[in-house]
Amino acid sequence: MPIDLPRVFVLRRDRGCRISSIVLRYGVAMTLSDARDGQDTIGVFDILRSKILSGELPAGTRLNEKALSDSIGASRGSIREALRRLEEREMVTSRPNAGARVTVHTPEDVIESYFIREALEGLAARLAATRITPQELEQIRRAIDERTEMHSIIVQASRNKRLISQLGERHFDLLRKLRMDFPHMHTAGPDSFFEHEMIYHALKIGDPVLSETVMRQHISRLRMSVSRKFAADERTARE
Known part of the structure; x- marks a missing residue:
């Protein structure tokens, strides 16, 4: 499936004219796999956000990366990044050795x-x-x-x-x-x-x-x- 690229990206091709990576104009390289993971993260974030706001995932629910990866069909890296973004919004809380849970507010x-x-x-x-x-x-x-x-x-x-x-x-x-x-x-x-x-x-x-x-x-x-x-x-x- 083709990937829609914002203007700040240019494509790098190998000798066989195949796209080998996407390069930021500022010189930071990103593989196609990374780009797909980024798109996955947006999708996972939207899914989990919707489930939390609808009450399908109520406060205190444990968010297991592997279980979420299996149920949503996304990579664990995408799940992890989506959880990090949700934590920034105070919707998820992560603790060392305890994993992530839907935030319990007071x-x-x-x-x-x-x-x-x-x-x-x-x-x-x-x-x-x-x-x-x-x-x-x-x-x-x-x-x-x-x-x-x-x-x-x-x-x-x-x-x-x-x-x-x-x-x-x-x-x-x-x-x-x-x-x-x-x-x-x-x-x-x-x-x-x-x-x-x-x-x-x-x-x-x-x-x-x-x-x-x-x-x-x-x-x-x-x-x-x-x-x-x-x-x-x-x-x-x-x-």
């Missing part, structure tokens, strides 16, 4: 994530207020009406590359996993819908201060609501 992890969201998504809303397009406003309107996710649209509308990187796929993947592990985080209700409307209207009128304020208040309320539920569970467990 209530403290959840509360910390809300503090980070409050600060960064508040900033995203502030920036988006003067940069958002009519098309993005329509997407937010539709997301509110259909009760689907709208926060990532606002992040993209901030037009700030570093902020988008911080609040990109990695951020929302971790949020999805935390929601999978802790049903307490499913706090959508009348208050959330009302707050989403306020965020939308603040963005629509292009008010940076109001947009940041209502976004921060929204996430702060969610954090306090989840914190109270965790505290109630802890009291119940002690009784």
Whole structure:
């Protein structure tokens, strides 16, 4: 099967005009086998990511390289690299002599994530207020009406590359996993819908201060609501 190569790659051929390796223009060589392993890694990463986020691989599940290699049909090197990438996203935890497992998060992890969201998504809303397009406003309107996710649209509308990187796929993947592990985080209700409307209207009128304020208040309320539920569970467990 032919391999699609980005522009930064050139092909090196042997005397028989067969492709012997792929060479970066900066001089770093990579064999065709390496290239295929790289493609395998992307596929394995997507498969494992999907299984973790769907709950098919719940928190604490042991991730055996050989078993995964056999079931997915990829090399152990590709499995290992995919697990490393998932570990960077806090979805997998590896320990010496213990192997890899799907990360077990704690209530403290959840509360910390809300503090980070409050600060960064508040900033995203502030920036988006003067940069958002009519098309993005329509997407937010539709997301509110259909009760689907709208926060990532606002992040993209901030037009700030570093902020988008911080609040990109990695951020929302971790949020999805935390929601999978802790049903307490499913706090959508009348208050959330009302707050989403306020965020939308603040963005629509292009008010940076109001947009940041209502976004921060929204996430702060969610954090306090989840914190109270965790505290109630802890009291119940002690009784």
